[in-house]
Amino acid sequence: MALNQNLKNQIREAWSRIDVAIDFVLIHNGTDSKLSAFREFFSEVAQLNDHISLQEQIVENESIRLELKVAQGKVGIAFQGIPLGHELTSFVLAPLAAIGKAQMPDQTTQARVKALKGDLNIVSYVSLSCENCPIVVQAFNMMAALNEHIQHTMVDGSLYPDLMKDMGILSVPTVQLNGTTFVTGRQSMSELLEKLEATMGVEEASMLQETKHYDVVVVGGGPAGTSAAIYTARKGLKTAIVTENVGGLVRETKGIENLISTPYIEGPQLAHGLQKHLSQYPVDIYENQSVKGMAVGKQKALQLKGGLELQAKVVIAATGAKWKELNVAGEKEYLGRGVAFCPHCDGPFYKEKDIAVVGGGNSGIEAALDLAGICKKVTVLEFGAMIKADKVLVDKLSATPNISVITDAQTLEIVGDGKTVTRLVYLNRKNHQQESLELAGVFIQIGLVPNSTWIAGHVETTKYGEIVINEKTATSAAGIFAAGDVSTVPYKQIVIAMGEGAKAGLSAFEYLLKAP
Numbered sequence: 001m002a003l004n005q006n007l008k009n010q011i012r013e014a015w016s017r018i019d020v021a022i023d024f025v026l027i028h029n030g031t032d033s034k035l036s037a038f039r040e041f042f043s044e045v046a047q048l049n050d051h052i053s054l055q056e057q058i059v060e061n062e063s064i065r066l067e068l069k070v071a072q073g074k075v076g077i078a079f080q081g082i083p084l085g086h087e088l089t090s091f092v093l094a095p096l097a098a099i100g101k102a103q104m105p106d107q108t109t110q111a112r113v114k115a116l117k118g119d120l121n122i123v124s125y126v127s128l129s130c131e132n133c134p135i136v137v138q139a140f141n142m143m144a145a146l147n148e149h150i151q152h153t154m155v156d157g158s159l160y161p162d163l164m165k166d167m168g169i170l171s172v173p174t175v176q177l178n179g180t181t182f183v184t185g186r187q188s189m190s191e192l193l194e195k196l197e198a199t200m201g202v203e204e205a206s207m208l209q210e211t212k213h214y215d216v217v218v219v220g221g222g223p224a225g226t227s228a229a230i231y232t233a234r235k236g237l238k239t240a241i242v243t244e245n246v247g248g249l250v251r252e253t254k255g256i257e258n259l260i261s262t263p264y265i266e267g268p269q270l271a272h273g274l275q276k277h278l279s280q281y282p283v284d285i286y287e288n289q290s291v292k293g294m295a296v297g298k299q300k301a302l303q304l305k306g307g308l309e310l311q312a313k314v315v316i317a318a319t320g321a322k323w324k325e326l327n328v329a330g331e332k333e334y335l336g337r338g339v340a341f342c343p344h345c346d347g348p349f350y351k352e353k354d355i356a357v358v359g360g361g362n363s364g365i366e367a368a369l370d371l372a373g374i375c376k377k378v379t380v381l382e383f384g385a386m387i388k389a390d391k392v393l394v395d396k397l398s399a400t401p402n403i404s405v406i407t408d409a410q411t412l413e414i415v416g417d418g419k420t421v422t423r424l425v426y427l428n429r430k431n432h433q434q435e436s437l438e439l440a441g442v443f444i445q446i447g448l449v450p451n452s453t454w455i456a457g458h459v460e461t462t463k464y465g466e467i468v469i470n471e472k473t474a475t476s477a478a479g480i481f482a483a484g485d486v487s488t489v490p491y492k493q494i495v496i497a498m499g500e501g502a503k504a505g506l507s508a509f510e511y512l513l514k515a516p
Contacts, residue, residue, distance in 0.1 A: 076144035081156025085128030132186035171336035184336030220318035222248025224484025224501035231505025247271025321448035330414030338421025359445035
């Protein structure tokens, strides 16, 4: 369980900003079989900063966990598991968040967290190999540090397999709020906060009310939005970005092999590069934010969640797209209990089981290939008459013996036993007969839907929700441009989104030069 010296040095450096007393309180019942491993790990890390001390507290019938306390006060952050793997970062950041020395959200977001009503007991069930889990864990840890009425506990599901089975949890992260399942899967702080606001309500008087003025506001922080903001900032335009997170859907992409000049890069690494490049310019970034209302005229006004209003002469829509859902019976009911979207995070739950991947495009075939190394059998269901993925993927598919393909298959229903998925029903479009597959899980990979609802009433959109643009990315509304996957630009590719973002930035500059 010992950490290597390199990791110790990194943690010691990160914790060098800790200058107040922090107690790590190891709570246990005195007989837990995992106590020795917990004690060894937390004792070792506590020695990396002189301001941190490890204490123990025996509580009868309590599950073993570590809680943080600052100046004799409970912070509301706990770890029910040894946070290694991807959760090591969550653990390292936790005491920094507790004393306000982590990279905290902007003031508007902080005000929204503090305005949440009621007591919130939040439990996140995670896997230490899950790349999406730390995003959720760190968001809730931040909230717990900001709001004394929030208690957040990370639970390593691998330590409690019987509990996970009894609860029917087959997807991570799965989050419970006050004892009831709240959300499943990757969620940004913005998404989590919006859902908490809708569930718990807010103290309106605590929200910030402020107006700020810009030349350009870019909505969306993915490859297109980042590129647009860099180009407008380079032209000397006062620029802001409104985004849930810098990187966008790129963060969920495992491997990228077609970004020209970069033979291979992983999504989180590319997202970090976008953020680093953006930080070189005087761009105001409103992260964990989304647009809830918009007024369009010569001056555009964007109302953000939390009360902040941004006014600008130009708006660039670069909000990308989100995973498309099947919208069939059983899909929402069994989300996280047999229905999944992320093969990297949830694949291990289906070891040696039969599963299906719905979708025969690049995403679907990539998912099937990943899952084939874990699952007993993978069946790909494609609505059309043939697989649409690139030839290099189709060749790999053909060479993988435990993957089978069913074309002309329309998914009709996902069936379960009340706890988990047991069967998928589909229509054979060749003979018009209903058929079914006995399986344990369904991974949905059927493409993307544009994130355009926030602006759809102000610009022309297609029946699919794409914002209609011309060759210079201009929309039907003067002073509004669109770039990337949210627009009608053909071929939804990262490299194209970057180029379209640059084009939108240049078009915005040209528009402002000519504007009366």
